[in-house]
Amino acid sequence: MKSPDCDIKDHALAEQGQDRIEWALQEMPVLRELTSRFSRTQPLKGIRMSGCLHITTETANLARTLRAAGADLVLCASNPLSTQDDVAAALVACYEIPVYAIRGESTEIYYRHINAALDHQPVITMDDGADLVSEIHKHRPDLVTNMLGGTEETTTGVIRLRAMAKDGALQFPVIAVNDAMTKHLFDNRYGTGQSTLDGIIRATNILLAGKTLCVVGYGWCGRGIAMRAKGHGANVMIAEVEPLKALEAAMDGYRVMPLLEAARQSDFIITATGDKHVIDKPHLENMKDGCVLANSGHFNVEINIPALEAMSVNKHRPRTSVDEYTLADGRRIRLLAEGRLVNLSAAEGHPSAVMDMSFANQVLCAIHLVTQHKNLDNQVHNVPAAIDQEVARLKLAAMNIRIDSLTEEQRQYLTSWQEGT
Numbered sequence: 367m368k369s370p371d372c373d374i375k376d377h378a379l380a381e382q383g384q385d386r387i388e389w390a391l392q393e394m395p396v397l398r399e400l401t402s403r404f405s406r407t408q409p410l411k412g413i414r415m416s417g418c419l420h421i422t423t424e425t426a427n428l429a430r431t432l433r434a435a436g437a438d439l440v441l442c443a444s445n446p447l448s449t450q451d452d453v454a455a456a457l458v459a460c461y462e463i464p465v466y467a468i469r470g471e472s473t474e475i476y477y478r479h480i481n482a483a484l485d486h487q488p489v490i491t492m493d494d495g496a497d498l499v500s501e502i503h504k505h506r507p508d509l510v511t512n513m514l515g516g517t518e519e520t521t522t523g524v525i526r527l528r529a530m531a532k533d534g535a536l537q538f539p540v541i542a543v544n545d546a547m548t549k550h551l552f553d554n555r556y557g558t559g560q561s562t563l564d565g566i567i568r569a570t571n572i573l574l575a576g577k578t579l580c581v582v583g584y585g586w587c588g589r590g591i592a593m594r595a596k597g598h599g600a601n602v603m604i605a606e607v608e609p610l611k612a613l614e615a616a617m618d619g620y621r622v623m624p625l626l627e628a629a630r631q632s633d634f635i636i637t638a639t640g641d642k643h644v645i646d647k648p649h650l651e652n653m654k655d656g657c658v659l660a661n662s663g664h665f666n667v668e669i670n671i672p673a674l675e676a677m678s679v680n681k682h683r684p685r686t687s688v689d690e691y692t693l694a695d696g697r698r699i700r701l702l703a704e705g706r707l708v709n710l711s712a713a714e715g716h717p718s719a720v721m722d723m724s725f726a727n728q729v730l731c732a733i734h735l736v737t738q739h740k741n742l743d744n745q746v747h748n749v750p751a752a753i754d755q756e757v758a759r760l761k762l763a764a765m766n767i768r769i770d771s772l773t774e775e776q777r778q779y780l781t782s783w784q785e786g787t
């Protein structure tokens with residue numbers, strides 16, 4: 367369904383979307399606090415923003431906070447399969463925020479939507495995977511002149527942006543929201559951990575207890591996935607390329623081995639690396655019959671799907687998010703959610719409580735760009751420590767958790783060097 371300022375699936379889904387957005391808001395106390403604070407002070411008044419984010423209930427609440435702070439905002443999807451169509455409808459109908467996103471959209475429409483969001487002439491971009499920033503640099507350089515800067519939500523986006531900055535190609539400052547402690551320590555670890563398992567269980571309804579499950583990549587997401595899979599009673603193995611991460615996994619109690627060895631034993635293999643063709647033809651050739659493959663990394667390139675397609679004699683879809691490939695020797699490989707982020711495609715993405723912190727960082731960083739852009743060069747910048755601490759403070763307060771503070775004696779002890787044994 368199309369109107370001049372949106373392209374969404376079905377306006378009639380708005381009421382359902384609104385109910386779910388309100389439900390999510392109950393778990394987002396920090397955003398509620400920022401909404402009430404900034405609706406009075408209007409720090410983003412008149413600021414044109416384009417957000418390329420997963421269109422979920424949590425993003426809807428981020429959008430409401432940005433609007434309350436005065437921003438003139440439009441949204442498009444950051445993944446063709448993660449859009450919640452009811453949320454898109456509610457954003458348009460109930461909160462008057464233009465949205466260009468339809469779940470299952472083709473690559474062509476995906477980029478058409480990104481360009482529709484850029485037609486808004488943003489001065490701030492908010493990305494989850496750097497698609498707005500890269501589209502501006504590749505095809506819309508006219509937009510650079512007015513840009514104050516951008517923010518980036520995820521690891522893969524930050525990697526792309528740092529590569530641009532290293533090449534001297536980045537034309538405006540970007541803040542790496544992903545790298546805030548109050549983002550990746552909680553969102554990537556606990557959010558991806560819980561929701562990836564949720565996506566796999568919803569997609570397959572296979573019992574994890576007693577199964578052998580390999581997590582590929584023991585970064586922030588991988589740690590969370592492994593921890594939660596272990597909690598389900600799975601026998602968890604880790605495949606890594608970084609010695610320190612591999613060592614950490616071993617000391618956390620997991621079996622660590624090359625993926626080729628793990629592939630022979632695994633009932634499930636989950637990628638969370640941000641890397642390409644991590645599961646490749648040799649691994650596919652060695653998998654057990656019935657092995658389930660899922661990806662929680664940003665792009666759908668972690669599993670070599672073209673190789674899987676080429677090796678298969680048959681493909682069918684026994685359940686909504688499962689494609690079962692039959693190989694020439696009769697073995698079946700089950701690919702979830704077409705290799706796209708399984709937690710967003712087969713479940714609802716991260717729980718609201720972690721997105722509360724990630725998105726509080728987004729709001730505070732957008733305001734930081736407005737007030738500080740003149741002092742920021744065209745690089746990828748860390749989230750200021752004061753913002754990170756403020757988000758942690760607000761979250762603790764909302765959780766009714768009080769903590770101790772240093773005494774004057776302790777403060778002096780910790781900042782001096784004279785006192786010894």
Ligand SMILES: NC(=O)c1ccc[n+]([C@@H]2O[C@H](COP(=O)([O-])OP(=O)(O)OC[C@H]3O[C@@H](n4cnc5c(N)ncnc54)[C@H](O)[C@@H]3O)[C@@H](O)[C@H]2O)c1
Pocket residue numbers: 520521522523550553554558582583584585586587588605606607608611638639640641644662663664665707708709710716
């Ligand atoms: N599903 C989600 O909702 C969600 C949320 C946050 C981040 N992400 C994405 O997940 C991915 C991982 O993010 P992260 O924060 O954990 O990153 P990270 O950098 O902390 O961890 C990635 C790990 O993968 C390892 N790795 C890279 N190539 C590998 C290979 N070929 N084999 C084995 N291990 C390999 C790296 O050594 C690293 O330890 C990124 O693409 C990120 O954008 C997804």
